[in-house]
Amino acid sequence: MRCGPGTAPYEKSLRQLKSGDGAAAADGDAGCRYLVSISYNRGLGNRVIAIVSAFLYAVLTERALLVAPYNGDVAALFCEPFPGTTWLLPDGRRFPLRRLRDLAGKSRESLGTLLKSNAGGNGTSSWSGRPPPYVYLNLDGSADYHDKLFYCDEQQRLLRGVPWLLMKTDSYLVPGLFLVPSLRGELERMFPEKDAVFHHLSRYLLHPANAVWHAITAYHRDHLAGAGQLVGIQIRVYHEETPPVSQVVLDQVLSCARRENLLPDAGTTTNTSSSHQAVLVTSLSSWYYEKIRDELGGGVHQPSHEGLQRMGDTAHDMRALSEMYLLSTCDALLTTGFSTFGYVAQGLAGERPWLMPRRPVWDKEPATEVPEPPCARAASPEPCFHSPSYYDCAARRNYEDIGKAVPYIRRCEDVSWGIQLVNGSSHW
Numbered sequence: 001m002r003c004g005p006g007t008a009p010y011e012k013s014l015r016q017l018k019s020g021d022g023a024a025a026a027d028g029d030a031g032c033r034y035l036v037s038i039s040y041n042r043g044l045g046n047r048v049i050a051i052v053s054a055f056l057y058a059v060l061t062e063r064a065l066l067v068a069p070y071n072g073d074v075a076a077l078f079c080e081p082f083p084g085t086t087w088l089l090p091d092g093r094r095f096p097l098r099r100l101r102d103l104a105g106k107s108r109e110s111l112g113t114l115l116k117s118n119a120g121g122n123g124t125s126s127w128s129g130r131p132p133p134y135v136y137l138n139l140d141g142s143a144d145y146h147d148k149l150f151y152c153d154e155q156q157r158l159l160r161g162v163p164w165l166l167m168k169t170d171s172y173l174v175p176g177l178f179l180v181p182s183l184r185g186e187l188e189r190m191f192p193e194k195d196a197v198f199h200h201l202s203r204y205l206l207h208p209a210n211a212v213w214h215a216i217t218a219y220h221r222d223h224l225a226g227a228g229q230l231v232g233i234q235i236r237v238y239h240e241e242t243p244p245v246s247q248v249v250l251d252q253v254l255s256c257a258r259r260e261n262l263l264p265d266a267g268t269t270t271n272t273s274s275s276h277q278a279v280l281v282t283s284l285s286s287w288y289y290e291k292i293r294d295e296l297g298g299g300v301h302q303p304s305h306e307g308l309q310r311m312g313d314t315a316h317d318m319r320a321l322s323e324m325y326l327l328s329t330c331d332a333l334l335t336t337g338f339s340t341f342g343y344v345a346q347g348l349a350g351e352r353p354w355l356m357p358r359r360p361v362w363d364k365e366p367a368t369e370v371p372e373p374p375c376a377r378a379a380s381p382e383p384c385f386h387s388p389s390y391y392d393c394a395a396r397r398n399y400e401d402i403g404k405a406v407p408y409i410r411r412c413e414d415v416s417w418g419i420q421l422v423n424g425s426s427h428w
């Protein structure tokens, strides 16, 4: 509220950003510093985990969070989380830095480039003059070794003096923040339950806008509320999938559900007693829903089938958000590995899903057989961080096994190179 858009410190900081005067802003009397989370052409799940990560980093480093909206959809999807101010970066001519979305790893303002060119001073421990007015943090899947020095104490100290940080990511950075020694103590105190970090952050920060909330509650009331037991199945489709590809995925879903006793017996879903089960299917395709409904004889619901993923389409994103929340009301979740859509649903729910392993999207060859086992219970409801830094800054070499660096971080089940927060308190 003190630093938000429209306040005197914000106006002053903007003026300093325009004039390129970094140090003055950093030492400024109001001491307002900013973290801008840059949304770009990624799916909603990716964008949600990115915003949640940026929020936590902003809290830890005492910065005001501003979200640079992607086609204005943040405002259509979520309520303003902070009373008396806005989290939306004011658009248009007044913000001095244009084309935030064009920033990339090679941009000269990026932390990685600054460190590479040694403009960060002799070695990396100080700026060779005044801190720059802004630094771009390239933390998406394209981040390289120098970009990922962000996760080191030394660079965190450097960044402290920079008034504006511009963060671009599509990942859940939080496990990486736990690996920064200077942030760890505070994080451990904030989150005694390490497997509930995303749950608390998302429930605190994200509030679906009225139209989305209305869609969620109306669908829940009309189709799901009567069920004694609700099973959510999220099937991530990457291409227009038809048999035999889709048949393999369907077989995987059914084999997982039967093996783990997740699905009701055929016929029992239509029962009207309060103990009956219902199934919520979410997918871009309706084929799976139809087959599961045929299999069970009823009691199966799918709110939408959008066909293909679309970028920059607010109504499409609103349906995606509704479905993430509807999935989060389920008693049991069966999700597709690798999918941030599923991560958001499981994290909102605070539930460990049964994860179905799936080949990554860039793998052109679809699976021809159901993997064995078809699914496994995830260790934690926490999203997997797909692009961690393997560099142990204190030791100045790579971790021998990043999954053993601290007791509450391990490698993800669905993405072998990713890391995930789990409840490691029993190891203490």
Ligand code: GDP
Residues within 6 Å of the ligand: 042, 043, 044, 045, 046, 047, 234, 235, 236, 237, 282, 283, 284, 304, 306, 308, 309, 310, 316, 317, 319, 320, 321, 323, 338, 339, 340, 341, 342
């Ligand atoms: P990821 O690509 O699986 O990690 O998940 P993202 O959410 O980042 O991107 C997938 C996008 O495709 C979503 O944001 C939706 O726009 C769309 N999509 C994928 N699966 C579904 C689904 O089951 N329901 C709806 N409504 N949209 C989906």
